[in-house]
Each structure stands twice: as C-alpha cells, then as structure tokens.
Amino acid sequence: VELWEGENINPELAKEIETLWHDAGIQTCFERRAEFQLGDASKYFLDAVARVGVTDFLPTADDVLHSRVRTSGVVSKEFLLSGPVDR
DSSP states (O other): OOOSTTOOOOHHHHHHHHHHHTSHHHHHHHHTGGGSOOOTTHHHHHHTHHHHTSTTOOOOHHHHHHTOOOOSSOOOOOOOOOSOOOO
C-alpha cells in the first residue's frame, strides 16, 4: 500500500522505530503524553510497527478504525442511492 510517494514506511525504518519505541526514555515521555498533542492511536500503531512496516502491508479492519481523524463538531455526508432505501 503506497500512501505517499517517497514517504512510506519500510522494514528497515520500522525496525528503527521499534527500537526507539522500546527505549525507556521514549516510554517515559509517552507516559506524559497528556502534556502534548499525540493521537489516540499512537500506541496501537507503535506497538504494531513491525507488522505495519512490511513491504506488502495490508491494513486490517482494526487498523482502519484506529486511523480515524479527530474531528470537532458534526460532519455529515450525503449519498445518492438508486433503488429503495432501508431505514
């Protein structure tokens, strides 16, 4: 899955991120995450960085659910459907 040209994670980068993630200093900083902006799913993806970093990575349903973008307010979308609509 290519997200952006030139910016995709690869196995080598995933290994480096995994090494950093297991560092005691990084974990201490993470424990203080309420003091700075950090996405809700950071731990989920950092814990799974080796899996996410494989060349043929295919996101799971959980990956998709954890990758949501935080919103403020209500966002509505209209869909045009053909045929009967079930409510």
